[in-house]
Every structure is written in structure tokens, then in C-alpha cells.
Amino acid sequence: MCGFSSTASRAGKRKGTRLSNLRQSIGNNSWIELTARWILGLTFIYASAYKIVSPADFAKIVYGYGLFPTGLINLIAIIIPFLELVGGLALLLGFYPRSAAVIINALLLAFITVLSINLIRGHEFDCGCFSAGQSGYFSSPKVAVLREMIYFILGLQVILFGGIRRISIKSLRR
């Protein structure tokens, strides 16, 4: 009995070590970090573009979520796109990459929360507007939540990465 349990725990420990090795080799692989950082950076720069060009349309989308006080809708619509742009650029260039990833992941968490709340309560806003219909803004909310969760995991990799970052302004100075 005693022998069996100690064998089992040793096996468990070995397995645990292998798992943590795997986690470490993914978590600390600088090529994976670079890929994650660039995917996130480019995605967020791209995502910010339409919102920056058409803040009024984006404000209407924010209104459509039906979750924010009316006094804050415009401010949200003005500031969020620039958090995406600056966060995305910082990730791409490796300027304060960990901090940029924290901001991007905070945004992702907010998006996931907002989309999930509206999925659960079955709230879908359709203003019947020509412009909103044409901009093709929405994929299915379920797909969007899934996609943002994947981005969130990429962001975690960038945050938790402990090695020297490739092609990064800030890692050159360290």
C-alpha cells in the first residue's frame, strides 16, 4: 500500500515535471512570443482603423450593446480605438511589450464580458441602419467570443514570457 502510493506519487511528480517543462518551453520560446506579439499587434492595429475613421458609427455600436451609461458612450467610442492602436503598435515594435499585452488583454476581457452578457440575455441590437448593415461589423457573437479567447491566450504568452524578446525595442536596452 505504502509502496504503491509512493510509486504513484513519484510517477505523478515526473508527469508534473514533464508538463511544467512543456509549459516552460512554450511559455519561454522566443519565436512563439514573437509570433503571438505580432499577430496581436497587427490584429489590433487593423481593428482600430475603422473605429478611428468612423467614431460616430462605433459609438452607435457601443450604444447597441445596451450596457453603458449614455454619458459615457462617446468617451468609450473615442478612447477604445486608440487603446487598441497604441497597444497594437507597442506590441508590434516591442515597446513596453508586457504592459501593452496587459492592456490588450484587459480590452479582450472587457469585449468577452460584453459579448457574453448579450449572448446570455439574447440581446441583439439592430438599428436597421444602412451604414451599420454595410460595414459588416459583426461576425456571429459566438465566433467572436471564441476568437477573442484565443487572442487572450496569445496575450498571456506575451505577458508571462520570461526570456529575451526578439525584435523588440525594449529588449535591446536590457
Added chain:
Amino acid sequence: MVNRKTIQEIFILLSISVGLAMLVNFFSPRGIALVGQWDTSQGVITASPSGTEEEKPEEINSVARAMEIFDNGNVLFVDARSQDNYEDGHIPGAISLPVGQFDEQIESLLNRYSSDQPIVTYCSGRTCEDSHDLAQFLSDAGFTNVRIFIDGFPGWEAKGYPIE
């Protein structure tokens, strides 16, 4: 993992973002007001508020008033929504002119109607600005008597008024 230095950096990035956002929004011709008009009981929702609470003479802001105008006849109702929405149901006698296809369709409208033809535009109600855009385009194209029925087709239908 997230230490003091990281927090400082986050603060720097946030400041850059907010500063840049305000700057661009202030100077951009497409910038919006810091507080919008998002209360449908006050009128059509929009990111840029009217500023003062001035009367907007071009707006028809009650369904009953729109009905009176409709009953008087001679007024051309123009549906700014998509062709599909129009075909699903519209105000009787209204013509379809989706605001997104204005450029392609304005020519035939100009040929069929004189510039002093009274026109009322509408779309999907107070969450929709398309009727305002369309009214602006029509005025720019030379029509001199254009008004906007802000409760649009949903308001009309909800009152049980005839549709076709």
C-alpha cells in the same frame, strides 16, 4: 509578474492613448462630441448632439403629424432603408431610395419630380440616422422642401397605420 515597473509602463501607454484619442478627435473633421444624444425620447440618437435644444423645423417628431401630412396628399414619402426592408413593408405610395445607393438613383428622381416637390424621408426610427443623411443629400441635389419623419416605419406600423 506585473511589478511596479509594469504598472508605470501601463500608465504611460494609457496616457499616450487617451491623449492621442482626444487630440485626433478634436482635430478630425469626423470627430464626435464628448457626450452624445443617446436618449430616444429626446429624438433621434446620435453621437454628435445638436448642441443647443433648438427646434429642428425639418423634423416631424410625431407619428400623428406624419399621418396628417400623409392625408393631405401631394407629399412624396421616400424610404431610406434597404430595398429588402422596403419590399417587406413601407408607407403606402412611398418610393425606395436606399441612402447607400443615392448616387446611382438620384438622377431618375430628379427627372421625375420638380425641385419644389414636398418630400418626407424616413428610415427605421429614432435609432437610425439614414433619413437625416438622405434628407441632406436630397437638399444638396436641389430639392427645396425636404422633411424627416423621425419615428420612421416602425413608429408608423406600431400605430396601426396602413402599409403596403
